[in-house]
Amino acid sequence: MDQATFDFYWEDFPVGQVRAMGRHRFTEEEIVAFARQYDRQRFHVDARSARETPFGGLIASGWHTCAVAMRGMCDAYLTRSACLGSPGLDSLRWLKPVRPGEEIEFRARVLESRPSSSRPEVGLTKFLWDAVNGSGEQVLAMEGWQLFTRRRRAAGATKP
Amino acid sequence: MSVPDAILYWEDFAPGEVMEIGRHTFTEEEIIAFATQFDPQPFHTDPAAARGTFYGGLIASGWHTCAIGMRLMVQSYIGRAASAGSPGVDNIRWLGPVRPGDTITYRRVILEARPSGSRPGIGLVRSRSEALNQHGETVMTMDGWGLFRRRPEA
Numbered sequence: 001m002d003q004a005t006f007d008f009y010w011e012d013f014p015v016g017q018v019r020a021m022g023r024h025r026f027t028e029e030e031i032v033a034f035a036r037q038y039d040r041q042r043f044h045v046d047a048r049s050a051r052e053t054p055f056g057g058l059i060a061s062g063w064h065t066c067a068v069a070m071r072g073m074c075d076a077y078l079t080r081s082a083c084l085g086s087p088g089l090d091s092l093r094w095l096k097p098v099r100p101g102e103e104i105e106f107r108a109r110v111l112e113s114r115p116s117s118s119r120p121e122v123g124l125t126k127f128l129w130d131a132v133n134g135s136g137e138q139v140l141a142m143e144g145w146q147l148f149t150r151r152r153r154a155a156g157a158t159k160p
Numbered sequence: 161m162s163v164p165d166a167i168l169y170w171e172d173f174a175p176g177e178v179m180e181i182g183r184h185t186f187t188e189e190e191i192i193a194f195a196t197q198f199d200p201q202p203f204h205t206d207p208a209a210a211r212g213t214f215y216g217g218l219i220a221s222g223w224h225t226c227a228i229g230m231r232l233m234v235q236s237y238i239g240r241a242a243s244a245g246s247p248g249v250d251n252i253r254w255l256g257p258v259r260p261g262d263t264i265t266y267r268r269v270i271l272e273a274r275p276s277g278s279r280p281g282i283g284l285v286r287s288r289s290e291a292l293n294q295h296g297e298t299v300m301t302m303d304g305w306g307l308f309r310r311r312p313e314a
Contacts, residue, residue, distance in 0.1 A: 038227040040234050041243055054244045062246060063227050067198035070223050074200050083201075084214055086222070086254065093248035144252075 008081035010123030010148035013110045021072035021106035021129070026060050028100035034064040047100075059097035065104070065140050066092070069129055072106040082149035084122065089144035096139040104139060106131045111143065115150070123150050168241035169311035170283030173273050181266040181289070182232035186220050188260035194224040219257035225300050226252070229266050229289060242309035244282055249304040256299040263294045271303065275310070283310050 028047065035044030039061035043050040047058040098104060112126035124145055131140040188207065195204030199221035202209040210218040258264060268289045276282040284305055291300040 038231045040231070041238060043245070059245075061230070062248075063223070063230050067223050067227070070221070071198045071200070079201055088222075088251065088253035089249075091248065091250050092252060094246060 006080055006082040006149075008077050008148070009151040010082070010113070010115075010125060011151050012081075013113060013125045013127075013148070015110050015113050017110045019076055019108045021069065021076040021108055023103055023105045024068050024072065025103045026064075026068075026098050026100060028058060031058060031060045031064065031098075031100055034067070035061045039063055055097055058100055060099075062094040062140075065094065065098050065131060066142070068104070069106050069131060069140060069142070073108065073129065076106075076108065078146075084147040084149060086144060086146045089142050092140075092142045094140060096133065096137050098133070098139050102133050104131050104133055116147070121150055121152075123148055166240060168237060168308070170242075170273065170275075170285065170308040171311045172241075173270050173283075173285045173287075173306075173308065175270050175273055177270045179236070179268050181229070181236045181268055183263055183265040184228045184232065185263045186224075186228075186258055186260060188218060191218060191220045191224065191258075191260055194227070195221045199223055215257055217259060219259055222252075222254040222300070225254070225258050225264070225291060226302075228264070229291060229300075232266050233268070233289075238306075244307035244309055246307060247305050249302050252300070252302040254300055256293070256297050258291075258293070258299055262299075264291050264299060265293075266291050276307070281310055282307050 032045050035041070041061075043053040043055045043059055044061045050056075050058045107130055109128045109130075110125060111128050114124055116122040116124055124147055126143065126145050129142045129144075130138055133139050192205050195201070203213045203215045203219055204210075204221045207218045210216075266289060268287050270285060270287045272286040274284055276284055284307060286303060286305055288301065288303050290298055293299050
C-alpha cells in the first residue's frame, strides 16, 4: 500500500469545500427489499398498512438512506482517496421521510480540518454529509470525521 | 388498524432497563455482498486486497453492523411496538473491526424517556446500543432516539 497513489489526500479537503456525491432515485421495490432484510417495520415494507401509520405511506429505512449516501461517498471520492477510515459519526439526523420515486441528491461539505497531533503523516477532516429531496428539503444530515494520509513530501522538495 | 397483542407503548420503556437485543454471526459472503452494494472499499469487498490494508484483512462496513443491529431491534421489540420512527442517532462509534466469522451481540440500555413537547400522543426514548464481539470487546456504540406512541387512555 505504501506504493499506492491516490487522487485525494488530506490536503485535498479544505474547509468549506462542497462536493457532489451523486443522486439516487429510491424505488418502492428497493425500499421494500432493503427493509425486508434490515428494518422490517410496516411503514418500510408494506405500502398498504404504511398508510395507517404516522407517515401516511411507505418510506425508506433511514439506514437505507445512509447506505446509499455511503455508496455515493465511495463513488465521489472515498475509494480514490488515501482514507484510513472513520472513528464514527457525531450526529445523524433523519429530517424528512424519503418516499418511493423521490430522487435524492447527496453532498459533502468540509467543516473542519486538522493534522493529527499524534501521527504526523495523518490528517483529520470533519464533514457534513447531507441529502436533499426534489423540493430542496434536507432529508438526511450526518456529521463525522474521516482520517486521511497526508501528501508525502520528497526530501528537500515539495511535491505538488 | 390491525393490533398485534402485547403492543409496546412509550410508557413501557423505563430508563435504566438493559436488554439483550440478539446476536449475529457475520459471514464473509454477506460482508462482501453488503459492501459491494453500499460501501465498496477494498477492505470491505476484497479479502486479498484487504490483507494489504491498515486493517490486515476483510472487515464489515460499519453501516452493515448498524443495519444488522436494526434488524435485531425490530425482531426483539420494535416490531411489536407502536413505533413512530426515529429522528436520528448521536455518537456512532466504530471502535473495533467486525471480521468474517465474528459473532456480535447487541444490547441496549434506556437512557431517558420523555413526552414529546410538540406532539401530544408521542414520547421519545433515548437509548445506548452496544455491540460486542465473542471476545467481549466493544465494536460499536451509539445513542439513538426512538419515537413511540403513548398508551391510549383506557
